[in-house]
Amino acid sequence: MSKKEIERRRKIGRANKGKVPWNKGRKHSEETRERIKRRTREALSNPKIRKKMFGSPRSHSDESKAKISSALRSIWEERLKHRRLQETCYLMWQRSIAEAAKEGGHGQQQLDWDSFHKIKAGSVSQQLQWKADKGSAKQIAKLRAEIVARVRAEKAARLADQMDDKEDNTNAKVVEALPQKKSEGERKNVALRKILKLKERLSKFHHRKKQLEKLISSKKKMAISPKRVIEERDVEIIKSEKPQARVSLADQIQAAKIVKAKLASVSIPALASSNIPLEENSSGF
Template sequence: MKMAEHPRFHSDESKARIGFTLRHVWRKRLRWKQWGENFILSWSKSIAKAAKDGWTDQQELNWDSYEKLEQEMTGQQLQLAEDKAKAKEMAKKIREKAALKRAEKVAMAKAQKMARLSQKRKEREEKAKARREIKRKTGRKSKKDGELSISQGLKLKRRLTKIHKRKSVNGPVTIRGNLVNSHIPAWEKLDIDLLNKEKVQREVSLADQIRAAKNKRMQSTAKEVLVASSSAHPFSMRCRD
């Protein structure tokens, strides 16, 4: 109780002396332990050597056979692990190769699909272009034909006007309607036929107009002839009387 109530503190010198003593004790104990381990190791080696060599009439034992067996087993395990790693790597390469092949197949199918779509688009564009070209040429031809028809009609009208004037100057028109047409050249008759074909359902042909004018003129001429003949008849009767 007194010691607990009044603890004593060691001085530095006492602490140093106690520490040195403890280190010395532990050093001796460690030395004795090492000596004991060395003795046991030396003793075990001597026993093993004696057991291996045996006496003079005993066969020497294969003392390291277990170690060789252990080495062989370790080598087999290492070889098995290496073979397993190689198989795993090979399977990985096969999977990668298969995946690459599938990706190439998908890419090729996609490229073929895109090529087909592009070809179809090109064909549609070419067909549309051909239709536009045909439509443009047809429109141009129709316009050109129309202009040609108008030009031919005007040209024919001028020719017919000249013919009409020429016939009026050369002499009176006979009663027979075909007499005028007999004086028209063949190429002018061909122009008349062509104009009549193109002006159907559009307006009265120029030939019809000319024919109507000729009929009117022939009617008026016939009337004049009848009048002249009627006036000449009483004059002849008077002469007879």
């Protein structure tokens, strides 16, 4: 086996371990690519080779898979570490250049590149100060409210004590002003006096009631129509007179007219005194 073949196989073994491809940095010529395509077509056209490739494929064992994955993991960790170091170095270099540009050289004017950050920091500090002042104002208001509530409670308690003292004084005065208990004899005398006074009032009331009834009855009698009075008088005359002989009808009518005329002359002034209109009285005749 030649040295060239040994080197080729070594590179292929390293590539299989996941380190670097065996042909890294090399490109096939046009003739080589054409030859590879032709040989691949010829090999795939052979049924034995196709059966060998598709019928019984060989896969890696679990041990070889674990080795390959660990090797790849370690390689990529180193690559990422190197890349991060490059990024940090680039950022440090960029920041150093920015700081130098902000400060400027000797005799140059310093520029306010971080004015936005300064304004933001100032606004944040003002907001924090405002919050602190607001919290202190709330605490002061709370303390004031507690003091006012305490003063009001003390005042209410003082007023309640004063009211209790006033009530005690008034109760004592009422107790002093109450009369002492009377004896049984005095109680009976007081009851008798009340009964006598009540009887006197009732008697006066009944007397006045009787007088009013008499007055009302007299007025009613005076207000009776003359026709009714005449009829009553006729009945009385007929009852009082007991004629022995039979009187004619014409004589009775003549006697009734005479009595009617007499009663009419007597009843007219009575009706005038009782405030009854003459027209209503004359309607009864």
